[in-house]
Amino acid sequence: MTTDKPSSGYYGPKAYDSEHLPQQKRPAPGANPALPWFNQKADRKLPWGHTEDVVPQIIRRRNRPEVLRQFEKNPTPFGDLQSHQRIDHECYRHATAALRTRILLFFSAFGHPILIGIVSIPMLIAVAIAYYHKPSSTDHVDYFIEILWALSWVFVPLIACNLIPTALFKLFPRQLIKPDKGPLWELNRRTGLVTVFHYDKKGTWGKTGQPEEESAPFYEFDAYTSNELIHGGGVVHTLYLAHRYRNILIPIGTLIGKTNPEECYALWDMFQNFMDTSRPLPDIPLWEEHRANDPVTAEHDRRTNRPPRYWRDMDNDTWKQKNDEMALQVLRLNTPGRLDIMRNSWAYSPRPRRQRPVTSRQATE
Secondary structure, three states: OOOOOOOOOOOOOOOOOOOOOOOEEOOOOOOOOOOOHHHOOOOEEEOOOOOOOOOOHHHHHHOOHHHHHHHHHOOOOOOOOOOOOEEOOOEEEEOOEOHHHHHHHHHHHHOOHHHHHHHHHHHHHHHHHHHHOOOOOOOHHHHHHHHHHHHHHHHHHHHHHHHHHHHHHHHOHHHHOOEOOOOOEEEEOOOOEEEEEEOOOOOHHHHHOOOEEEEEEHHHEEEEEEEEEOOOOOEEEEEEEEEOOOOOEEOHHHHOOOEOHHHHHHHHHHHHHHHOOOOOOOOOHHHHHHHHHOHHHHHHHHHHOOOOOOOOOOOHHHHHHHHHHHHHHHHOOOHHHOOOHHHHHEEOOOOOOOOOOOOHHHHHO
């Protein structure tokens, strides 16, 4: 899907346009300085272009219509807390919570009702089997007291992992719900730049409190999926961006965690579509409220008569159907088999041919 770019100078000179790629230096084979040496053979480089309108599952779940409607009713759930994260029509700036917040969230995950339910199934089966084989002389009341005592060693810690962090967040929100020192990285659609923020105590950040910024055009990065073996012989994948000519590595796969390769492909397509100024913003709930602020997207929506609240006013049943269709589309992705449009932008630079040494006889002639 493409559209005519407005004539105004809204986008910067480095903005990514998949239809007009600038000429770039051809990278030397296997000479990417950002790739860890132990992953160069195991990781897979993903091609540029020929994207699909897809988005990873975890981002769909976090930004489903009912969540967006709740956010509209209460846009500041944590009061005047200032977060370093920014997601709008211009940029996707990623930031994490403070360490204390992440620790409490980590423990609260162990008390999630779904996890407790999963643990309960084998425990109940074990209790039923033990009750069936219990000695007939054992009193029922004493037996159940022993069972409850044994189960308490499993379920009490899990429930505490849920209740304690929840109570602490409600009692001390200003002390415990804190952003980290600053953003980690940013993809800017308007400027076309990818920026990494460095927090070195001995550098600029330690002296002035301002992070050091390292930027490069988006089209100079390549996407890679890493492979990691887990217990049981399984393999999980994550996505990261590596600069083609400099030592810049961005683990953007942390947004979706370690998962299957198709989810990584969907994340790569989503960010390519977001940064591509030859097309509108990805038509997903995450960016719907910002579509009118991007000139290419606003022109596309005006021409196609797209409802401004298409996702936010969608009922849950329709959303479930759309989500299932998207999940099937993601599973069918075959990103590694695509043609790489970025290869067409590499400037041809023939390698110098080795000269044969001149023998003494040829020299005399």
